[in-house]
Amino acid sequence: MSDDGVIALAQSLQYNKTLESLYLYYNPDITSACAQSLAELLLFNNTLSLLSLHHTNIDTDGVMILMESLKTNNALQTLWLDKQHEEACSTLPYYEHIKDRLDFV
Helix, strand or coil, X not given: CCHHHHHHHHHHHCCCCCCCEEEXXXXXXXXXXXXXXXXXXXXXXXXCCEEECCCEXXXXXXXXXXXXXXXXXXXXXXXXXXXXXXHHHHCCCCHHHHHHHEEEC
């Protein structure tokens, strides 16, 4: 899957009320170009409880965009990210509020 595919998917799922898990891991063509669309998905969707984004090419800037959406999204219980982002995430002022929902692999 590519960024364009993720953007289209994220837009179509914003108001979906049935999907609970979305596995996008091991997709090297997924980059930070789609991070804003994924963040918007998390802002509007209240049924998605698991999002797997490890082993993609989303960089730290993209991950920071996603972290912002976790400040208001309480439905997502698990977000899998690459281990390389753990240190940057741990410096966020609201990290204590979201850390139990983050898994770094």
